[in-house]
Amino acid sequence: MRLPLFSPITAVLLLLTCPAPAAAAPLPRRPPPTGPEREMLDEAKRLLDEGRLADARDIHLTLWGLTKSASDAFRVGMLSFRLHDFERAAEFLSIYFDMVGTPDAPKIWVPPGFKESYELARADFAEARRHVGALDVRVSEPGAAVLVDGRQVGVSPLPRPVYVTPGQHRVSGQLAGAQREHVAAVGAGGERTVWLTFPRARAEAPARPPVSKVRSRPVAASLPSTRNPALQWWTVGALATTSAALATVGALSLLEANDAAGERDAAFVRARWEVFHCRPGLPACDAYADADGRTKTFTALSVGAFVGAGLSAGGAVTAGFLLAPQAKVRVGAVGSAPGVGLSFSW
Template identity: 75%
Template structure:
């Protein structure tokens, strides 16, 4: 008897509470609903949809999202039909697990909305926009479609579109193409103003001063060409000068030797004023001058050639890494430039 009394006194397990019911429509709201119904009966679908769009902006209710989506489907506005029916599904859940209170006959209307949504999706594309920073304004073709992170995809007409994001002065925009019935994920990487890329060299103090001229790139293509080309041209010019100087030095040496032989036969001792001695002295001076010039030219040509090789190595093409923001996932592309 005691056990039976204890069992009877135990509280029964509480049943799962149903989702709260939506408050009844107010007077002005009910009047707008009645007016929209009359317009539908008269076949004025676009006007009825405009009323439900106004109600949606005021109430953000699932029923208004449902009506806007269904009326848009009847108008063959598949882009808006897809957008509002997706919002409706997100708000109500499923017939087996509704998120909000649903009226009788909800399953039938839900299945009809699903069928219309599937048909509408055949005519439009979907863009899943992923932004690196939360709270950024997301724009598609210049129209703001929400704030990151976007919960639902953006439905667009098939073709090429511009997808961008803006936040605190930083902005990014990339092209994205999508086919009818297709879906594409677009990744947008926003870098806040003043942020430096990882590994990027810091600007010099002179460049940070107002009105200062920004320093030229130390490894620009123009500098590479001018440095390597100038050193190579200098090396060639000095090599030619050295060759000419060798030829002149050889000629002067031959003249000097001939003058020396004449001087030995004409006089026993050279002194200024004698033609053979003067010719010998002049030829000897020219031979020494051109010999020194040839040696210097060849040394300079070698140094210039070595400098050209060193410049070609030190100013070799540098690898630049850029982030591709369009595609199924962010990737890295390696590009080289000379």
Template identity: 75%
Template sequence: MLSFRLGDFRTAAEFLSIYFDMVGTPDAPKIWVPPGFKESYELARANFAEARRHIGALDVRVSDPGAAVLVDGRQIGVSPLTLPVFVAPGRHRVSAQLGGTRVEEPVVVDAGGERTVWLIVRSAGEGAQARPLASEAVDVPGAAPPRPTQRPALRWWVVGGLAATSVALGAFGGVSVAEANDAAGDRDAAFVRARWKVFRCRPALPACDAHAEADRRAKTFTALSVGAFVGTGLAAGGAVAAGFLLAPEAKVRVEAAVGTAPSVALSFPW
């Protein structure tokens, strides 16, 4: 509403359309609405209609999802777009880029008018020579350099090694638990024998020495079993992480479209 009062009709129409999409209508609201919502809704509708008299609208439809949609070099979203793009009256350049393919269409729209723009990205990439991207890779200070493609064999060696380590640690943890239980049983038996001989253990008494040795073994194997199971979880998590991070085609791409700030795109194909 503030943009409307300031005469910024394009911004007003953009945010009012988001508002209508979010709240629904007074007869079928999508969210909880306060009393008096119908009056404020009708006022917003009147302001939206007045703003639309001064600007044009583009309904951009792209053949493939996930393509960056740009209008006059400014990225306005990713396909599929659910809302129209509001622009000043006149000529505009509407483009979509996906991977290494970009298509662009010029369009002219009048004030209060609306144009539908169809952009076929895949056909352009499979047919004749695709036009180069308007954005090119740039060096961003402080950004990490592109990571080289990993060989599939390296990924599977790392994943296999971590998975085998996880299994081995799990088995070792199970053996340690069994040993700890046996040692605890020996400790309890030695304690019972010691109680029948003396009321207080002293050095060189066989029953007391057996109790101390069994207690030490029980504590040692209990600590080993806990460490083994913790290592099992860490190794299993590392195997899963390595499977994704060492994907054969994993790469980091830094791009900057004309007139926009640099952006970073990460790709981890399996």
């Protein structure tokens, strides 16, 4: 039997006629670690080589609080599994799965060999689920603080179940001063749905004034003038005072932000020494995060105060211009002598 020839020219023509695939958008990628993060990663690797798994996990927990990256969630989950901390292993591995997607449809950029590490994480997650229960907490209203056994686990709606030890647990929710609580039992490997229902605030219809059926004759009454000079200048004074107060608040907030920035820089220097030369509890990292948060808060407060001060000052100037008295000039005799008369009216 004679086979048809398939020349290279034919192959090139077929490739040229095939439509080119659309270029896929690049997947988001974690930015390279900073200097302190790189040092913490090196220290965690050294602790792993020494077999100090708990200490290495503490460092990755701190990195997770700073970066919220999938790689840190993966390391915390895998190390927790090796430490038989199955609740934390199931929690962080589920976070990792939500962040990375699947090998066939990844949500972020994944390195070579991702499929093998993903399958290993899936196997560890399945084994951890055999030892813990899952509480799927559903809250009727968003924004409620959800607590399990007195520990806050998030704000409704929760993105994933809460993994707990087998047994009974107290699940509660707090919203606008109201609290709902439920005791739920779950076994190892099981899942339980807990509903917390808050009453919705009813919008009350405004009361309609009663309609009188008695017709009264209109009575002419003289209304007082609405242009009270004292009240008008009180408005200008209030706006000017508000502008000065906001400017003062802005200046104080700016000073506080500068102080917090100095504390943040000092905490950063302490963190580089305490993390690697004292103990892995990382207290300086908490101080750094607190000082950084206060810096950002007071900076935003100072900016808002200065903007408000400018708006209040503009309002005071505008109100003073609009509420100024109207002056009238009369040229002629004033009393028994000629002259110029000046009168004001509101």
